[in-house]
Amino acid sequence: MTRITLLNGPNLNLLGEREPHIYGATTLAAIEASCGDLAASLGIELHMAQSNREGDLVELIHRERGISSALIINPAGLSFHSVALFDAIKAFDGPVIELHISNIHARDAQHRHSILSAAATAVICGLGAYGYSVAVLAAARLAGALPDHLPEPLRIGPR
Numbered sequence: 001m002t003r004i005t006l007l008n009g010p011n012l013n014l015l016g017e018r019e020p021h022i023y024g025a026t027t028l029a030a031i032e033a034s035c036g037d038l039a040a041s042l043g044i045e046l047h048m049a050q051s052n053r054e055g056d057l058v059e060l061i062h063r064e065r066g067i068s069s070a071l072i073i074n075p076a077g078l079s080f081h082s083v084a085l086f087d088a089i090k091a092f093d094g095p096v097i098e099l100h101i102s103n104i105h106a107r108d109a110q111h112r113h114s115i116l117s118a119a120a121t122a123v124i125c126g127l128g129a130y131g132y133s134v135a136v137l138a139a140a141r142l143a144g145a146l147p148d149h150l151p152e153p154l155r156i157g158p159r
């Protein structure tokens with residue numbers, strides 16, 4: 001069974017509790033439950049983790065090398081300065097989707113430029129919690145693991 005990893009970075013454990021006007025009212029637990037359901041319906045194993053520590057995320061990515069066929073990561077505040085995460089993403093051997101709940105391009109200067117995007121295969125932002133569902137579908141597509149019964153427009157891909 002194809003395995004995909006979904007990682008969430010610092011402070012995202014607080015989703016739904018604070019700043020709902022920016023990050024929405026959905027909790028991380030609800031997002032993970034919904035992504036798990038979607039993955040199951042696609043016949044994919046979805047491995048999920050959240051950490052507030054940069055080193056933990058680096059190690060989680062290392063551990064998935066050769067095991068997960070694609071990586072989805074919301075690096076949160078680490079997006080804007082973490083060279084260690086940049087290098088870990090570069091070292092991952094499959095497609096990597098960088099995901100943000102908010103549209104970081106429409107944010108203040110501090111939240112506008114992710115240095116990780118240059119290492120990612122694709123970037124999804126501004127779709128709120130729905131972006132996680134889109135990312136799971138897209139990661140499955142990039143991993144070549146979408147089931148044949150899905151409509152053709154969902155199965156066509158960039159490559």
Ligand code: CA2
Pocket residue numbers: 010011012014015016017018019023074075076077079099100101102103104111
């Ligand atoms: O929009 C996103 O998903 C972000 O990655 C979230 C980060 C932010 O630094 C990025 O610019 C965009 C912040 C995550 C903080 O999460 C919180 C959740 C609830 C309450 C407070 C913070």
